[in-house]
Amino acid sequence: MMFELNQEQLARLWLQCAPMSAWSKLGALKKRYGSARAVWEHFTPEHYDYLGPEAFAFLADSRSSKCSMILRALDETGAYPVFYGEDGYPLLLMPIDHPPDVLFIRGSLPPPGGRSVAVVGARACTRYGLSQARQIARGLGQAGVCVVSGLARGIDGAAHQGALDGGGPTVAVLGSGVNQIYPSENKELAERILENGGAVVSELHPNAPPLAHHFPVRNRIIAGLSNALLLIEARQKSGTHSTVQYALDQGKEVFALPGNVDAPGSELPLLLLKEGANLCTCAQDILSAMAWEDRPPRQESFLPSEAEEEEPLDPILRSLALEEKTMEELIRETGMSAGELGAQLTLLEISGKVERRAGRAYALVRTSS
């Protein structure tokens, strides 16, 4: 085993691993007896009525085996617990409402005092949301900012990906136990997070399944582990909204990515922007608003360079200057034949000037970030 636990720590771990539905009652018990250790010692079958069958069965079993199941589960994946108020516990998490008493960690959290941003959004998202999440997270990663997210499908996954692309640390907060990576298609992503010095954390029993009611509670940790929160895409009524709410309650800076006014996923970001959230179009926006710029901003990233000021000579690039165009529109505007245009577009794509999008549309590649 990689860690030693004293009696009190073992008791705290024991209480933490109980089903989430019993947490408030266990909290009350702990208050009454004074410490987790005291609950352990005073635990009797009489608590059955108070705790209910599920929680009581779990607590009674693991008490008699001295939590050996939990410890073995932690050992399986090399996970370890950190305790509130002790060494290793993330400082950012201390002041929030209802901080987890014990947090299970695989990998390693970034050092205290580090910079971190939660990048969150919906699972059902647009290509625009995905690519922006990835691009901004990459920018944050390059600046050494830790990206915190929930390892879900959609925006969460893209955010972790982006952070890895940028070479920065990233932390995934799960709504299941640390041994249960969910969804399964993100298992590989979780491995890569761990390989690259990031962490996968959870406050639940290491083998806890991903239950629906875990996720909203988990969201307070995502907000809690960050200095700021960036919302990519979400509907107004969504789980993401609870993460944003936690961040606001915890007094964190909130950023939102603007989207199309008519897209469902823009509902929440635009609402927040109206209410005064920071508008974010690139990683630089967050870095400067948070005063995290270590070096003076590069001039060329804001002012167009001389080469760009000139009208591009290539008719395709000229036609794409303002917005993406489909193949048909390009044929009409440039007067080229379909074959000729196709060949030109491939060359531009290979040289990284143009990118192809769904629906046979083409757009200029933005090089600012």
Add this chain to the structure above:
Amino acid sequence: MLARTICFALQGVDGRPVDVEADVQGGMGGFYMVGLPDTAVRESKERVTSALRNSGYAMPAGRVTVNLSPADLKKEGAAFDLPIAVSILAASRQTALPNLEKTLLLGELSLDGSLTPVRGVLSMVISAHQAGIESVVLPWENGPEAQTLTGMLIYPAKTLREVIDHLSGKLPLPAQIQLSYSDCLKETKPLMDLSLVKGQQGARRALEIAAAGGHNMLMIGVPGSGKTMLARCLPGILPRMTFEEACETTRIHSVAGLIKPGQGLITNRPFRSPHHAVSAPALIGGGSDARPGEISLAHNGVLFLDELPEYAPNVLEALRQPLEDGVATIARVKSRAQYLSQCMLVAGMNPCPCGYYGSRVRACHCGEHAIRRYLGRVSGPLLDRIDLQVEVDAVPVSEITGNTEAESSETVRRRVQAARERQQKRLQGTGLHCNAQMTSAAIQAFCPLSAQAQTILTRAVEKMGMSMRGYTRIIKAARTIADLQGEKDISPAHIAEAIQYRALDSKYWGT
């Protein structure tokens, strides 16, 4: 007294000679038929009896035995009615019928003695010709089907009475005037003309390349973007069918009973679009009598599968082998048949379950995961056989109502024909006919790439996340693009254009 006539039985698209013998003896009356007849043939006894009586002849009073030989070949269909009736007449000596053994007799009889059309006529007549038979009597409506065959005398007849008068020499029928194949071609017209397709420059170009190189093609586009319409234009821009091709196709359609009465040789390339609920036997061929399936009916033409991911996986898997070999082999316990199936596969699909991924008019509601699962329904091995994967845009209303004149199918077909001729010249002696059929050895031999073209291809594979699977497909398509332009070597521009037609290979899709 014994008499013998000749008929043919169908086995696949081939005719097998069958001797129809009739023996009339005295004694107790009765009608016996032997020689593995199926139900339709066995029932011909009733039709023949009535037809003989209603045509002014008598059914012999004694014992009548009809033998269909060889006895081990299963005989199906109603084409045996006429030879049975004629052989009974000859055996009962009601009229003298010379030269019976040199004439092929085909036709179903109706109770009043008139002849009704049968299926598989072209196959049987061709087989008869190969067997040295010189004259054929067949139902009037089947006449046009055999109109282009030379070296045979074909006598279409309307009634049993006419046939008997012809055979006895009392009132010979006029032989049908045969047409040359070029006369038949005059009636060719495209299923749908390309000039009706508005806009869609990109897709039109891809269609032309597909036609020129015989490449299979997948069109991906939002609902209403005109995928079906484009596919329907394809047969019209393919090269004209040769006489041999027209015969092959007509034989298959004739065996399937799809030739309408009075219809001649099929000179338009077939276009088959089975619904996505189609079963594997209906697509590949099957049934207890091993009938041809849709893929064979599309032989020398186009098989169009719209909504490709909606087809049952086993149906799509069954498609692979006949698509590769150009032959569908159907083995049944009682019969076995091979049907040619050299067709171009054109498939259409939506970009996502809701259909609007990438659309600018309507928002797509599908999650990334749902899109990936939808695309995953089309298996890799099948995609491997599709050289061109093209995205089709929706056409804006202004284009549809506009009066811009687009190129007609005929103009495009001429370019396609020229490109095909170049390929055939190059591929001479390899047994291949078009670029799509090239094997890796042929690609090495005929598609050398310049250093510059090679660089573009390698960089595309890296930069655009293209799979290696697409590599040879790109080279084949580039070869066809060069052929369309009449150029000997594949230039970097040809490769660059060909890369555009690998939509599903590039990483931007669904990620």
